Amino acid sequence: xxxxxxxxxxxxxxxxxxxxxxxxxxxxxxxxxxxxxxxxxxxxxxxxxxxxxxxxxxxxxxxxxxxxxxxxxxxxxxxxxxxxxxxxxxxxxxxxxxxxxxxxxxxxxxxxxxxxxxxxxxxxxxxxxxxxxxxxxxxxxxxxxxxxxxxxxxxxxxxxxxxxxxxxxxxxxxxxxxxxxxxxxxxxxxxxxxxxxxxxxxxxxxx
Amino acid sequence: xxxxxxxxxxxxxxxxxxxxxxxxxxxxxxxxxxxxxxxxxxxxxxxxxxxxxxxxxxxxxxxxxxxxxxxxxxxxxxxxxxxxxxxxxxxxxxxxxxxxxxxxxxxxxxxxxxxxxxxxxxxxxxxxxxxxxxxxxxxxxxxxxx
Numbered sequence: 001x002x003x004x005x006x007x008x009x010x011x012x013x014x015x016x017x018x019x020x021x022x023x024x025x026x027x028x029x030x031x032x033x034x035x036x037x038x039x040x041x042x043x044x045x046x047x048x049x050x051x052x053x054x055x056x057x058x059x060x061x062x063x064x065x066x067x068x069x070x071x072x073x074x075x076x077x078x079x080x081x082x083x084x085x086x087x088x089x090x091x092x093x094x095x096x097x098x099x100x101x102x103x104x105x106x107x108x109x110x111x112x113x114x115x116x117x118x119x120x121x122x123x124x125x126x127x128x129x130x131x132x133x134x135x136x137x138x139x140x141x142x143x144x145x146x147x148x149x150x151x152x153x154x155x156x157x158x159x160x161x162x163x164x165x166x167x168x169x170x171x172x173x174x175x176x177x178x179x180x181x182x183x184x185x186x187x188x189x190x191x192x193x194x195x196x197x198x199x200x201x202x203x204x205x206x207x
Numbered sequence: 208x209x210x211x212x213x214x215x216x217x218x219x220x221x222x223x224x225x226x227x228x229x230x231x232x233x234x235x236x237x238x239x240x241x242x243x244x245x246x247x248x249x250x251x252x253x254x255x256x257x258x259x260x261x262x263x264x265x266x267x268x269x270x271x272x273x274x275x276x277x278x279x280x281x282x283x284x285x286x287x288x289x290x291x292x293x294x295x296x297x298x299x300x301x302x303x304x305x306x307x308x309x310x311x312x313x314x315x316x317x318x319x320x321x322x323x324x325x326x327x328x329x330x331x332x333x334x335x336x337x338x339x340x341x342x343x344x345x346x347x348x349x350x351x352x353x
Binding site for chain 2: 064066081082083084085088089091093094104106130132133134158160161163164165166167168169180181184185188
């Protein structure tokens with residue numbers, strides 16, 4: 001009888017601890033669900049330099065997702081070169097899973113946009129757990145890389161200087177025949193999560 | 208008899224300690240940290256290794272014509288300050304600019320660079336540059352104002 005109460009306590013601690021670990025693992029891997037439930041076109045506009053569109057997206061998770069889209073008209077296809085997070089300075093913006101973005105598509109000189117264009121949302125990308133800017137992101141990238149490209153091992157560094165700083169990737173192991181440039185491309189690839197999107201809308205510029 | 212009981216319990220004790228240690232580690236990692244500065248107090252302050260870096264929002268992003276050089280306008284709500292972050296796919300000469308304020312021109316090749324912060328209570332514009340030597344840049348992103 002004397003031994004039963006401590007045993008029960010130990011079991012309870014184990015169950016509680018494992019439950020916490022399970023729940024945190026679920027929330028950490030939520031990024032991989034990568035499901036988009038809706039996209040809404042808020043506005044669009046064209047000036048001589050840019051076509052600008054605003055989209056609101058139900059994101060797959062609370063990661064810092066960024067949308068990449070294509071605008072096609074006639075034989076021309078343009079991808080967005082800048083993305084602005086709407087309300088980026090609002091407190092708690094990253095707690096919202098529906099966020100709005102302004103996408104800019106650059107127009108070439110004398111490139112005229114008349115009639116209809118099709119805006120296609122191609123993909124969403126986010127840094128894996130903060131990407132190479134954070135320790136957690138580096139660790140997650142190392143784990144991901146070990147699965148996709150076994151034998152490629154790396155660390156990162158960031159050093160402060162006067163007025164700023166810089167950093168990079170250092171390889172500690174590379175399979176024979178693999179160049180650092182190739183391996184670096186794999187590291188970047190492993191440091192991102194993507195969500196494929198199948199959404200498009202017609203934009204009318206005839207008015 | 209006592210030895211047998213302890214032998215049976217050993218895995219449980221080990222598991223308990225492990226979960227407590229891991230749980231403690233996770234709790235520590237989410238603890239709030241005081242910002243080193245806020246608003247104009249952050250002007251020219253290095254964000255690296257502070258909460259201004261770790262909790263920053265990517266307020267905007269722009270890619271240059273080479274489709275690789277990328278600049279991010281980073282905003283820290285804790286510090287109410289922005290900074291510029293430029294990255295490339297491999298080692299090269301990079302610069303991170305806060306437009307009208309300051310450009311950090313890296314003296315050596317890096318894969319990413321950043322500059323010191325600027326008061327984020329107003330609109331702050333950033334852009335990035337890539338070149339062949341410090342101060343010699345042939346690729347630039349557009350400005351991102353947030």
